[in-house]
Amino acid sequence: MIINIARRAHDHNWELDPIVRSLLDTDFYKLLMLQFIWKHFPRTRATFAVQNRSVQVRLADIIDLHGLCDQLEHARQLRFHKSEMIWLAGNTFFGKRGMFEPAFLEWLEKDFRLSDYEVAVENGQVSLRFEGLWTETTMWEIYALAIIDELKTRAALKPLSEFELDVLYARAKTRLWEKMVRLRGVPGLSLSDFGTRRRHSFLWQEYVVLAMRDVLGESFTGSSNTYLAYKHDLEAMGTNAHELPMAVAALANTDEELKRAQYRLLELWQQTYAGELLILLPDTFGTTQFLRNAPEWVADWTGQRIDSKDPFVAGDEYIAWLEQRGRDPRRKRLIASDALDVDKILALHAHFAGRILDGTDPWDFRTAADFKDAQRWTPERRIRFSSGWGTFLTNDFRNCNPHGDKSFDPISLVCKLVEVDGRPAAKLSDNYAKSMGPAEEVERYRRVFGTEGQINVPVEA
């Protein structure tokens, strides 16, 4: 066998194995939000900060800060490729052509920049902040999370021998396959990859996504990762995130404006997007108050994404609300996206995607066969349910490490909006443990929005 000597020599010359290699390697909702911000808030400044909610994992002891800066610098020097721009302009997203305006795409190609960053160490954690125009900072979220996740992965890979590395991935692949097999053939199942922010690595996410497509066929509806959608002809998934209502709320001058901010954001969003992009994310300041106080037109939106609330409770609450407002839930979409794994995906699917609620425990649905055996499955669905599968899809290496330690276990890493035009941003969510912002702001928000329906449970990765 003739060795490729040039390749080998090039490998010796490597200065960096970049983690983020394309600006498309981000969640699609960031691009939708970027266009929205570019349009409605082009002069607004916004600060984002990375926070590791898994405080027991001392990231600063694990990750080399020079390596982190090299990766961030590499991401900052990336530009959109011509072919990527042409794809963004010409591709159909959610069945719609021309999702991005020509003026936005021109700005994206010529003027888009990532802001500067500040790296420091605090209490064993990596403190990473991005300050600048909102259009310059918002995109850092996913790049920063993916970079830190993968640097943590690389640190955990380092002590393993070549054979142990092989076993690590063999185990993870075996686990992935067992999951796919349980999901394969479940009638009406709808799943997508939401795992960019928590992925083990880019290559592993790509492997997982291609496996999903191969094994699950039509049940796999796409990936939130825009680069993978571009590279592999998948649907790009995602709509919007908490940073939007958080920013509008932070900019409010009075408590009354604050209370209206969550709907004001929706008004702005529907000036830009329609159809499948009109997905409510009602938990930013508490779902129950959001639904109760919502103007009538909010019930016309296409669906809801559940994030921080128990999805069974939140979905039932949404359906009851729709019925109360005279809307047909069967025409609506419900997306769960928090801490999902196979058991919960199947149970939620059983509960929402067509089961008659006759007291059958949705957690009894554990394999495709359980759905096929079920007599009471109704052809018309109660609601168009789909799962946005994250951490446990793209980073489930629990008990896969041949060294037996937990160094590959995912951590709950977030990159959140902390300041907008000098004012603090805050979030309540439906889970006390996920509230964010300075204590006095969280206090004020709780006073303004109330705390009905919010609970206090630990955060899963």
Add this chain to the structure above:
Amino acid sequence: MIINIARRAHDHNWELDPIVRSLLDTDFYKLLMLQFIWKHFPRTRATFAVQNRSVQVRLADIIDLHGLCDQLEHARQLRFHKSEMIWLAGNTFFGKRGMFEPAFLEWLEKDFRLSDYEVAVENGQVSLRFEGLWTETTMWEIYALAIIDELKTRAALKPLSEFELDVLYARAKTRLWEKMVRLRGVPGLSLSDFGTRRRHSFLWQEYVVLAMRDVLGESFTGSSNTYLAYKHDLEAMGTNAHELPMAVAALANTDEELKRAQYRLLELWQQTYAGELLILLPDTFGTTQFLRNAPEWVADWTGQRIDSKDPFVAGDEYIAWLEQRGRDPRRKRLIASDALDVDKILALHAHFAGRILDGTDPWDFRTAADFKDAQRWTPERRIRFSSGWGTFLTNDFRNCNPHGDKSFDPISLVCKLVEVDGRPAAKLSDNYAKSMGPAEEVERYRRVFGTEGQINVPVEA
């Protein structure tokens, strides 16, 4: 990334992906026996035939006969490389230099040839026969088995997608690792690879052997595969096989000569080899009669390999026989090599390699921790026990196939001596199901040797 275009073009040009690529890719005992045959039986003719004892697997429906002939032809055109010859001459085997005579090595390099072969189909099975001088036919055994095994594997691989192939090997690697982990750290454990004849493929055997070396360290004593020993600086393991006593027996002119043949073979063997190569294989015509009638000097041999008898029974029988003959079992070696897997390896090690036999069930020893917790472990070993691990080391793909069928399950394929200088060869073994030869010969052998201690149990792969 620059593609190696020449390599890709070469791949298009491939005519054959050879299974056996070196004449060293055989069990080491074949080379020891070849030298023995070359020395003592240079003019003897011997016919070998492949037999699939797993008759439910219709090999002729699975394997393409043209492909089989291409592979056999490729093996027949191989010659020993200079570097391989130098290694055979200069390497230490079982601590001894110069295991192979210069005259033999000269013959091996210049005059060694593999015989012609006959391929046919009979009752859905591949009939493969090798006729010629014993020195030309004996080496076919391992090449033929490895070729048929791997052709069967390739046929099973064909319907799998790239992702399914990846899952197949991920599962097999995961399984292998679980086995290694159970064996790692067991005090005094001694294991070697005996899996060439039943391997999934050459590359898988190589993977397994390197994994064993990496994970088990000193407990892994070597491989029966001479090429792997050569390539990876391992000890080459193995001594002799049934074909030797079978041939000497077939050449016997009287019942009395037949009965003495099993010891006559030993006399010849010890003219050529000594020390660790003096390993009895007493089950060819029944172990119990072999031991009872053995001349006194047989008890001076270094050890025994158990093949067709329950190894607990056979080992105890050997130890009792040694004590009865006034030999110290602690100075002897006991090798088990039939249908071993982790449970049995650990139980046998617990039973033979040092446990006081106080009624503790050896099958209770299931992990390294069980051995460390045991108080009654004695520092002086009862007997130097080691396991020659075959099929379930190099071909354990049970339940690994993503398609769910059993097409990767190993089969009990053998290539046995059937005729010597025109006379039928036969074997009784300690297991009726493993007896071989024409019915009337088996009948005669049973009359001559008796059947004491022989049983009738199904053959495991």
